[in-house]
Amino acid sequence: MLSAKSLFQEILDHDEAFRLFCSIAASGESQGGWENARIAALVPQSESGLAPKITRHGADEDKHGRIFNALMRKRGLESVPVPPETDYTMLLEKHGIGLAHDKLRSDQPLTVPDIITYLAHSRVTEQRASEQMELLRKHFADHPDLGRAVRMISGDEDNHLAYCHEELLRFARAGHGRAIQHTLRACALAEIRVYRDVSLAVTAHMGRILGWSRAKSAVLAAGIHAVYVYERAAGWRRMVSLKPPERRNALGGPATSAPEFA
Secondary structure (H helix, E strand, C coil), X not given: CCCHHHHHHHHHHCHHHHHHHHHHHHHHHHHHHHHHHHHHHCCCHHHHHHHHHHHHXXXXXXXXXXXXXXXXXXXXXXXXXXXXXXXXXXXXXHCCCCCCHHHHHCCXXXXXXXXXXXXXXXXXXXXXXXXXXXXXXHHHCCCCCCHHHHHHHHHHHHHHHHHHHHHHHHHHHHHHHHHHHHHHHHHHHHHHHHHHHHHHHHHHHHHHHHXXXXXXXXXXXXXXXXXXXXXXXXXXXXXXXXXXXXXXXXXXXXXXXXXXXX
């Protein structure tokens, strides 16, 4: 029987598949760390109080990248180049979601609309990250090798999502509500397309590595398309709603350090 747990267990049990999975995850997290660090450095003076939280966000993402690399090293594995079609972060940027890297590489301060764009993009992508890590936590929180990493990353992603809700609500109260909703909707609709395409690409790579039958690969691809149809029809709405989070000031303190993996 196909299930999320059985599929990930297959990946976990196979060195090449696990190496590709961790390489993709580490690359995306490291890219997110760089983006947040640049945004923190370019925050407009009127929003300088946000800079420490954005810095914390970036430090968390860097930490996650180190954790995935450490998981590989523990098994004597080295990272592999990330296939472009599986690079979620770069594909989002290619589709115009979030702040362009050219803007982040410059020394020109960002504007308040830029910060709203960043927060809306983060609110959408952190929703996805939080849900994915919650799934892994459900099945692998007690795993002897993955458990600590899954619990830590999952908690961080929940904090990031809470922070995005809190800050976007603050901007909405300041009169930016219409712009926030427009940006959130555009981000969500683009993200679900990119997520579908990346999921199909990752599944194809894993299928070749793990020797999945054509029938199994077809069933998994059909499932990915079905999720996309649901998200395109209604599921995207969960990514654009805003509500006061239970975790207040979730990024108000220093980042926690990555655990050591013997």
